[in-house]
Amino acid sequence: DTGVSQDPRHKITKRGQNVTFRCDPISEHNRLYWYRQTLGQGPEFLTYFQNEAQLEKSRLLSDRFSAERPKGSFSTLEIQRTEQGDSAMYLCASPLGGDTGELFFGEGSRLTVL
Amino acid sequence: GENVEQHPSTLSVQEGDSAVIKCTYSDSASNYFPWYKQELGKRPQLIIDIRSNVGEKKDQRIAVTLNKTAKHFSLHITETQPEDSAVYFCAASPAGYNYGQNFVFGPGTRLSVLP
Numbered sequence: 001d002t003g004v005s006q007d008p009r010h011k012i013t014k015r016g017q018n019v020t021f022r023c024d025p026i027s028e029h030n031r032l033y034w035y036r037q038t039l040g041q042g043p044e045f046l047t048y049f050q051n052e053a054q055l056e057k058s059r060l061l062s063d064r065f066s067a068e069r070p071k072g073s074f075s076t077l078e079i080q081r082t083e084q085g086d087s088a089m090y091l092c093a094s095p096l097g098g099d100t101g102e103l104f105f106g107e108g109s110r111l112t113v114l
Numbered sequence: 115g116e117n118v119e120q121h122p123s124t125l126s127v128q129e130g131d132s133a134v135i136k137c138t139y140s141d142s143a144s145n146y147f148p149w150y151k152q153e154l155g156k157r158p159q160l161i162i163d164i165r166s167n168v169g170e171k172k173d174q175r176i177a178v179t180l181n182k183t184a185k186h187f188s189l190h191i192t193e194t195q196p197e198d199s200a201v202y203f204c205a206a207s208p209a210g211y212n213y214g215q216n217f218v219f220g221p222g223t224r225l226s227v228l229p
Binding site: 004040041042044048055056093100101102105106107108 | 156160205212219221
């Protein structure tokens with residue numbers, strides 16, 4: 001595969017439930033980013049991994065959020081006790097690296113919290 | 115931290131006309147400025163970027179200009195086509211092109227190209 005895959009594409013849940021999103025980045029790319037995009041806004045950085053190590057977390061990532069990247073391949077983003085304010089598109093991205101700053105985004109996982 | 119503003123929030127142009135979207139940034143250390151296009155229901159895609167050591171960059175119908183003194187940069191699309199209709203996001207990075215964790219995106223401009 002040549003892109004970033006995210007699953008599920010859409011998730012509707014009730015407030016208080018837990019949800020988990022999965023990202024499969026571009027194969028053999030060491031870095032992986034998670035961004036959040038709310039309606040009418042640009043993407044906002046949440047966290048990033050270098051291989052399996054989570055190197056930085058945004059202040060947007062409250063204690064209810066946890067991200068993992070076991071074995072440095074796919075990554076998961078879990079939100080516990082969801083709130084309506086968590087409704088957003090969660091985007092995963094692989095930087096193409098080299099001499100380009102391009103972030104190759106996945107199609108995103110849209111979360112709706114009722 | 116960096117703050118990026120973007121204007122206008124919506125823009126409608128006739129097919130064949132030019133479109134200009136402007137962004138301002140606050141952190142004078144920012145040195146990498148990408149532009150992403152996001153079609154409805156699709157992922158954001160890089161369309162052009164510029165680094166602080168150049169003032170202008172062109173790629174076919176798309177160009178970006180950068181004014182470091184005034185801390186603003188602009189996207190220019192000439193001979194617009196209906197397929198240019200999308201939301202465009204500018205971004206600035208004070209840490210360079212290789213640090214996606216430092217990208218700060220603007221709120222977006224919804225461009226509609228009317229046939």
